[in-house]
Amino acid sequence: MQMKATVPITTAQLRSACSQCNLLELCLPFGMDEQEIQRLDELVGTRRKVKRQQPLYRAGDPFEAIYAIRVGWFKTDVVLEDGREQVTGFQMTGEMLGLDGISTETHSCNAIALEDSEVCVISYSRLEELSREFEGLQHQFHKVMSREIVRDHGVMMLLGSMRAEERLAAFLLNLSQRFTARGFSGVDFHLRMTRDEIGSYLGLKLETVSRAFSRFQEEGMVEVQQKHVRLVDLPQLRKLIQHPVGR
Amino acid sequence: MQMKATVPITTAQLRSACSQCNLLELCLPFGMDEQEIQRLDELVGTRRKVKRQQPLYRAGDPFEAIYAIRVGWFKTDVVLEDGREQVTGFQMTGEMLGLDGISTETHSCNAIALEDSEVCVISYSRLEELSREFEGLQHQFHKVMSREIVRDHGVMMLLGSMRAEERLAAFLLNLSQRFTARGFSGVDFHLRMTRDEIGSYLGLKLETVSRAFSRFQEEGMVEVQQKHVRLVDLPQLRKLIQHPVGR
DNA sequence: ACCCGTGTTTGACGTGCGTCAACGTAGCCT
DNA sequence: AGGCTACGTTGACGCACGTCAAACACGGGT
Numbered sequence: 439m440q441m442k443a444t445v446p447i448t449t450a451q452l453r454s455a456c457s458q459c460n461l462l463e464l465c466l467p468f469g470m471d472e473q474e475i476q477r478l479d480e481l482v483g484t485r486r487k488v489k490r491q492q493p494l495y496r497a498g499d500p501f502e503a504i505y506a507i508r509v510g511w512f513k514t515d516v517v518l519e520d521g522r523e524q525v526t527g528f529q530m531t532g533e534m535l536g537l538d539g540i541s542t543e544t545h546s547c548n549a550i551a552l553e554d555s556e557v558c559v560i561s562y563s564r565l566e567e568l569s570r571e572f573e574g575l576q577h578q579f580h581k582v583m584s585r586e587i588v589r590d591h592g593v594m595m596l597l598g599s600m601r602a603e604e605r606l607a608a609f610l611l612n613l614s615q616r617f618t619a620r621g622f623s624g625v626d627f628h629l630r631m632t633r634d635e636i637g638s639y640l641g642l643k644l645e646t647v648s649r650a651f652s653r654f655q656e657e658g659m660v661e662v663q664q665k666h667v668r669l670v671d672l673p674q675l676r677k678l679i680q681h682p683v684g685r
Numbered sequence: 686m687q688m689k690a691t692v693p694i695t696t697a698q699l700r701s702a703c704s705q706c707n708l709l710e711l712c713l714p715f716g717m718d719e720q721e722i723q724r725l726d727e728l729v730g731t732r733r734k735v736k737r738q739q740p741l742y743r744a745g746d747p748f749e750a751i752y753a754i755r756v757g758w759f760k761t762d763v764v765l766e767d768g769r770e771q772v773t774g775f776q777m778t779g780e781m782l783g784l785d786g787i788s789t790e791t792h793s794c795n796a797i798a799l800e801d802s803e804v805c806v807i808s809y810s811r812l813e814e815l816s817r818e819f820e821g822l823q824h825q826f827h828k829v830m831s832r833e834i835v836r837d838h839g840v841m842m843l844l845g846s847m848r849a850e851e852r853l854a855a856f857l858l859n860l861s862q863r864f865t866a867r868g869f870s871g872v873d874f875h876l877r878m879t880r881d882e883i884g885s886y887l888g889l890k891l892e893t894v895s896r897a898f899s900r901f902q903e904e905g906m907v908e909v910q911q912k913h914v915r916l917v918d919l920p921q922l923r924k925l926i927q928h929p930v931g932r
Numbered sequence: 933a934c935c936c937g938t939g940t941t942t943g944a945c946g947t948g949c950g951t952c953a954a955c956g957t958a959g960c961c962t
Numbered sequence: 963a964g965g966c967t968a969c970g971t972t973g974a975c976g977c978a979c980g981t982c983a984a985a986c987a988c989g990g991g992t
Contacts, residue, residue, distance in 0.1 A: 514838075518842065518846070520927055524838075524841055524845045538834055540827050540830075540831035541832040541834075542835075547838060566823060566824065569823075570817045570818075570820065570823060571817075573813070573817065576813060576817060580787050580813070580830070581787055581788045582788075583787075583830040583831070584787035587788075587834060587837065588788050590834065591763050591773045591785065592763070593837075593841055594771055594837070594841065594844060595763050595769075597845050598844050599765070599769045599770075601949095602949070632969065632970085634969085641846070643950055644969090645949090645970095646948090648970060649972080651971090664970070665970095680767055848979095849979070879940090880939075880941095889979080889980090890979075890980055890981080892940090892942085892979090892980075895942080896942080911987075
């Protein structure tokens with residue numbers, strides 16, 4: 439059902455492969471020297487465009503590659519037999535998708551584009567080969583996986599121990615930091631996901647998310663208009679997380 | 686503060702290093718051939734005993750090694766500035782600890798022994814070296830990391846979308862399966878962790894955990910006596926997860 | 933054998949978030 | 963421009979789980 443819009447790479451496009459890519463410091467080749475990165479261009483054989491709402495992969499799909507997001511946004515989610523959905527993450531430019539597939543050679547979650555997006559397809563077997571050759575690549579890849587584990591622990595903290603408004607504050611601050619790291623405004627941005635998706639990620643209902651936004655607005659911490667968000671008072675948001683209730 | 690009970694390996698002990706270890710199929714060397722595994726014995730330079738309630742490592746400790754549990758139980762947890770603690774996992778024999786440290790070269794969580802335990806210390810730099818040499822080791826290591834990511838997604842599902850009794854049922858079934866995989870009884874076992882720790886892991890208060898246990902007992906699904914648990918009706922427990930409330 | 937500290941159970945009550953429902957808003961199609 | 967559809971907001975109310983408190987169970991140390 440899913441359109442595999444896999445395009446073979448042309449000579450022209452190859453110039454913008456890893457060695458020419460401006461995502462370098464966010465992506466796999468970080469820490470490798472120039473020469474090594476040249477060799478890396480072998481790694482990304484193809485690109486793939488994914489239209490909004492379309493899956494990059496689905497739970498159950500055989501695992502063959504991991505993906506680096508070039509442009510766009512994705513969500514990953516897990517679905518229970520009874521239909522309950524849990525969003526496990528939102529991924530943006532320079533972030534990696536598909537690591538869940540390595541363990542069973544089958545993807546265990548869905549990756550859905552939140553807007554028209556494009557990814558680099560990184561053959562996993564090729565990646566293993568090359569990372570046996572290049573220490574820097576190996577190390578960076580391990581770091582990427584480890585970072586995902588650490589991130590997951592943060593989400594557990596959020597889901598297990600924080601209250602609704604703390605969760606939303608943490609979520610907004612996390613987005614802020616990731617936008618900043620990419621050279622975008624960290625205080626003024628556009629949400630790619632719905633209230634329902636945010637709610638699923640944060641373990642809340644969409645109404646609760648909406649109400650929390652409204653309260654932040656009342657308190658003068660945030661200006662919200664639908665999907666557009668302005669963080670007016672970052673310190674206050676940070677304080678909210680560290681000093682939960684009234685204390 | 687923490688006692689580094691690191692013991693240099695003796696010739697006698699070496700015989701029970703990887704090549705002689707009965708955890709083979711659970712641990713890193715899985716999938717490697719005999720010859721390769723012999724070489725692996727270089728990997729585990731030391732063992733380390735950790736007493737009950739003592740840390741194997743703490744958040745902030747420099748990362749140098751990962752650990753394979755030989756005997757015993759651990760919990761990992763993350764602590765917020767304001768003191769709130771989130772247990773992120775319980776690890777038993779044959780499972781790996783320390784993967785969180787790779788990303789920043791500093792551990793990001795605490796690993797505490799739940800009973801007197803012993804781990805194999807696997808030098809991380811040595812592991813990277815050897816896994817550049819041995820494809821099987823490399824692949825297995827990647828699988829271990831990926832498995833952790835998939836597990837984490839399961840916990841997010843649990844914390845974000847399930848109700849108290851479902852969470853506890855899922856937790857018990859997960860323990861059951863892991864005991865079974867190790868040749869122990871999957872229906873009759875001893876919990877190493879307190880209600881408080883279970884609650885932290887499941888995003889519940891200890892009283893709620895205790896009440897859920899009591900309800901399971903009333904319903905005839907489980908027999909509980911303090912830390913001793915007997916799963917009397919596995920199918921019913923499974924049903925509880927798939928068909929949450931009354932539906 | 934006793935005490936003491938830690939962990940567990942159970943009850944009564946409170947509350948944060950979920951549920952249900954109505955209405956508002958924005959973008960898209962004709 | 964109008965109407966459809968998906969998404970977002972807000973209010974009233976209910977309930978699952980948290981909070982607080984008291985009593986009980988167990989194991990380790992003297």
